[in-house]
Amino acid sequence: MEPQLRRPTRRACERCGRVERWDEDATTWVVTSEDGDKLVGSPYCIHEWDINGRFAPFEEPA
Numbered sequence: 001m002e003p004q005l006r007r008p009t010r011r012a013c014e015r016c017g018r019v020e021r022w023d024e025d026a027t028t029w030v031v032t033s034e035d036g037d038k039l040v041g042s043p044y045c046i047h048e049w050d051i052n053g054r055f056a057p058f059e060e061p062a
């Protein structure tokens with residue numbers, strides 16, 4: 001039995017503003033577009049994703 005994973009579906013970089021969403025079909029992160037602009041952020045950024053802390057990889061025991 002695999003543990004029940006709770007995946008984030010969106011993540012944003014706190015440093016450069018890159019925003020990605022989880023693509024279930026491609027099983028990878030893809031850059032999000034907003035108003036026709038791709039929120040790619042900086043290619044030189046060591047991305048600091050804001051999902052840390054709000055995202056627990058495993059369900060907390062009730």
Ligand SMILES: [Zn+2]
Pocket residue numbers: 013014015016017018041042045046047048
């Ligand atoms: Zn970044």
